[in-house]
Amino acid sequence: MNNKVILSGIQPSGTLHIGNYFGAIRQFLELQNTNECYYFIANYHALTTINEARELADNSRMVALDYLALGLDPEKVALFLQADVPEVTELAWILSTVTSMGLLERAHSYKDKTSRGILPSHGLFAYPVLMAADILIYDSEVVPVGKDQKQHLEMTRDIAMRFNNIYGDTLRIPEPMILSDVAVVPGIDGKKMSKSYDNTLEIFCEFKALKKKVMRIVTDSRSLEDPKDPDNSTIIDLFKLFADSKELQTMRDNFFAGGYGYGHAKKELLDKIYSFFEQARDRRNKLENDMEFVEQILRDGANRARARAAEVMKRVRAAVGIEKLI
Secondary structure, three states, X not given: OOOOEEEEEEOOOOOXXXXXXXXXXXXXXXXXXXXXXXXXXXXXXXXXXXXXXXXXXXXXXXXXXXXXXXXXXXXXXXXXXXXXXXXXXXXXXXXXXXXXXXHHHOXXXXXXXXXXXXXXXXXXXXXXXXXXXXXXXXXXXXXXXXXXXXXXXXXXXXXXXXXXXXXXXXXXXXXXXXXXXXXXXXOOOOOEOOHHHOOOOEOOOOHHHHHHHHOOOOOOOOOOOOOOOHHHOHHHHHHHHHOOHHHHHHHHHHHXXXXXXXXXXXXXXXXXXXXXXXXXXXXXXXXXXXXXXXXXXXXXXXXXHHHHHHHHHHHHHHHHOOOOOO
């Protein structure tokens, strides 16, 4: 896929973990090399779950730091804060007038979040409309999504097609790019890695804290001398994300042979994880000492995004009969 306009949002919901990296970030970094990418930090969306101003502001800055440290190139990508493109909320309101209640009531994310005790606010209910505005306002052609997020884009397409049926061919209909080859990264308890399960391994964790978490990875009760099953091991599932084929085979052979404890395997995994992100960690430390540079990147990204959004809003306002007086 080359020279497509690609859009993705990043929730500033906390510290990034290795599941975020292998599940999405790695693909975003690859896409930036051959496409026109707009990656926004979704601080409007985050208001549905975060109601502490300092926490939201800090999380948003940390996401920018993390993505830049991991290799996002601001010369290739527009990285910006969602709220720095105010046109998106204008478009969200206009789209809300053509969005049916039934469509919103079918949203999986709303049902899931309210079932977990999150306040069923209007913002949470109308979340898909703002998401549609995020995508449509940049004439996005492709939106990378995991299989569990496919409904979000289907709803955006439904809203855009409804708008076009009423007002004429105004909005570009985006296509999904299903990230089917995304690794399912297990957490330290063997379940899918997620902040919701408190089972994560953070990308930029300090060594001692990372070691403590790695050593908590759940294993069976086999002793040091016993052979072990590499095909039913969270340690192996994590190790193969970082190791080459020879290293992986060596660990598998050690499992089969016995005389190799889970503690040995965890130590190898710890070293692999920490060294894998070492260069990114160094870049992050440098960026953290120059936050004005980071904030300038976000401002520049917002300017690029707003220029594109302005063109779309010009078409939308004309289509619905709203003209700017100034």
